[in-house]
Amino acid sequence: MSAVQLGTDQSAQPASRPRTVEGFPAGFRWGAATAAYQIEGAVHEDGRSPSIWDTFSHRPGAVHNADNGDIAADHYHRIAEDVRLMADLGITDYRFSLAWTRIQPTGQGPANQAGLDFYQRLVDALLEHGITPTVTAYHWDLPQDLEDAGGWPNRDTAYRFAEYLGIAATALGDRVSTWTTLNEPWCSAFLGYSSGVHAPGRSEPASSLAAAHHLLLAHGLGVGVLRDILPAGHTVALTLNPSTVRAPTDEPVDQDAVRRIDGLANRLFLDPVLRGEYPADVLADTVSVTDWSFVRQSDLAEISRPIDLLGVNYYTPMLVSARRPGADAVRADGHGASSHSPWPAADDIDFLHPAGRRTRMDWAVDGTGLHQLLVRLGRDYPGIPMMITENGAAYDDYVDPTGRVRDPERISYLREHLGAVRSAIGDGVDVRGYFVWSLLDNFEWAYGYSKRFGIVYVDFATQRRIPKDSARWYAAAAAANELPVQDEIAD
Ligand code: GCO
Numbered sequence: 270m271s272a273v274q275l276g277t278d279q280s281a282q283p284a285s286r287p288r289t290v291e292g293f294p295a296g297f298r299w300g301a302a303t304a305a306y307q308i309e310g311a312v313h314e315d316g317r318s319p320s321i322w323d324t325f326s327h328r329p330g331a332v333h334n335a336d337n338g339d340i341a342a343d344h345y346h347r348i349a350e351d352v353r354l355m356a357d358l359g360i361t362d363y364r365f366s367l368a369w370t371r372i373q374p375t376g377q378g379p380a381n382q383a384g385l386d387f388y389q390r391l392v393d394a395l396l397e398h399g400i401t402p403t404v405t406a407y408h409w410d411l412p413q414d415l416e417d418a419g420g421w422p423n424r425d426t427a428y429r430f431a432e433y434l435g436i437a438a439t440a441l442g443d444r445v446s447t448w449t450t451l452n453e454p455w456c457s458a459f460l461g462y463s464s465g466v467h468a469p470g471r472s473e474p475a476s477s478l479a480a481a482h483h484l485l486l487a488h489g490l491g492v493g494v495l496r497d498i499l500p501a502g503h504t505v506a507l508t509l510n511p512s513t514v515r516a517p518t519d520e521p522v523d524q525d526a527v528r529r530i531d532g533l534a535n536r537l538f539l540d541p542v543l544r545g546e547y548p549a550d551v552l553a554d555t556v557s558v559t560d561w562s563f564v565r566q567s568d569l570a571e572i573s574r575p576i577d578l579l580g581v582n583y584y585t586p587m588l589v590s591a592r593r594p595g596a597d598a599v600r601a602d603g604h605g606a607s608s609h610s611p612w613p614a615a616d617d618i619d620f621l622h623p624a625g626r627r628t629r630m631d632w633a634v635d636g637t638g639l640h641q642l643l644v645r646l647g648r649d650y651p652g653i654p655m656m657i658t659e660n661g662a663a664y665d666d667y668v669d670p671t672g673r674v675r676d677p678e679r680i681s682y683l684r685e686h687l688g689a690v691r692s693a694i695g696d697g698v699d700v701r702g703y704f705v706w707s708l709l710d711n712f713e714w715a716y717g718y719s720k721r722f723g724i725v726y727v728d729f730a731t732q733r734r735i736p737k738d739s740a741r742w743y744a745a746a747a748a749a750n751e752l753p754v755q756d757e758i759a760d
Pocket residue numbers: 304307452453456510582659706713714722
């Protein structure tokens with residue numbers, strides 16, 4: 270694809286560039302995202318106590334290669350270098366998460382000042398470099414003490430989250446203008462408590478639905494806390510991982526599988542937050558697992574407190590079908606190996622492998638899924654601005670003999686997906702920006718360090734950072750506010 274300039278004399282461009290076919294709206298944000306446990310390391314420092322991911326990653330067999338986040342990308346000790354790197358790449362926004370157990374080690378009670386100080390230093394460094402911080406309060410690292418008290422299936426955890434968020438927002442709210450309550454509650458609930466491939470590693474479908482509800486309640490309570498603390502005009506957000514769900518045929522049984530998985534993946538989270546109600550079909554589909562008696566009368570009013578922004582994490586579409594009589598189960602859902610499904614009450618649905626190109630996660634590369642998703646969200650949930658808070662790909666990156674990391678597949682993935690965002694904007698969808706996942710290679714949860722998602726390569730033996738070709742490509746896109754004409758990066 271090439272950029273078509275509407276102006277003729279490019280040397281005489283005014284400061285505000287003419288609109289181009291590949292161009293993004295003025296003010297579009299070009300960010301990079303990370304999460305605390307995936308990059309920070311320093312798990313025993315300055316009063317931090319264990320989260321469920323510390324416990325889980327040290328459980329034999331839980332994580333590939335017995336990897337853990339004890340050191341990770343050592344970001345805790347390298348914020349100056351990492352922020353400078355972002356500034357050099359022209360990244361305008363940085364999305365990171367707060368480790369709850371640095372700020373409130375046991376999940377309740379007083380703040381740990383040393384933990385807050387770390388995030389103060391990070392925020393200060395970002396602001397000094399002109400980078401806008403976006404905070405995620407919860408990216409999956411529940412204090413172990415709260416898991417020991419029952420975890421997310423326990424209603425009290427939602428109130429503990431609101432208390433913690435109040436501490437964090439009081440300390441950082443003056444300088445952090447965008448606050449995201451939760452990252453991907455679908456994963457916390459269903460990978461954590463149903464398939465058990467994520468911490469805390471429980472396989473209890475009924476508990477996973479209670480966990481989903483209490484995560485949503487935590488979000489709603491958190492929105493209330495943020496509104497009380499943050500200055501007017503700050504942005505309150507929630508990040509979900511909604512998916513485009515497709516079937517291989519138009520047969521009613523397959524279309525019904527789409528409806529059911531769309532319910533569990535998307536509407537179970539979007540509807541309570543943005544419409545104030547649980548989807549009736551999902552409640553009905555799951556009665557064999559739970560009676561939903563953990564939902565109290567006023568909860569939906571709490572959960573549907575208005576938010577300012579919906580964060581969308583997207584990687585790949587899903588392909589599902591009804592299992593035909595006598596056929597073996599197909600479970601290529603890309604969420605790790607477990608004999609338990611992450612999808613409650615959906616054991617009769619197959620998760621198929623779409624054909625075509627794949628990333629190292631074995632996820633299909635298909636930007637049409639992102640375009641379709643954004644158009645659908647804009648249509649079904651009108652009025653809420655969106656931000657792509659994660660999108661990216663893992664590939665087998667390595668440092669070549671010249672010291673360079675060439676990752677043309679990632680560049681092509683980013684081009685395809687940014688193009689999908691651009692075209693959704695052209696179709697009238699309100700998307701404000703894009704965060705690439707991820708700034709750095711990092712601890713990819715159950716896959717440990719075997720999957721490299723960074724636009725910056727990390728040599729974990731030396732902690733040396735090497736911007737990949739994709740980082741240079743992304744920097745060029747950010748600087749121009751449009752997709753570069755070429756994928757090739759000059760020597
Ligand atoms: C998620 C998380 C990230 C992952 C990324 C790649 O979406 O799973 O937010 O922490 O690392 O998505 O799998």
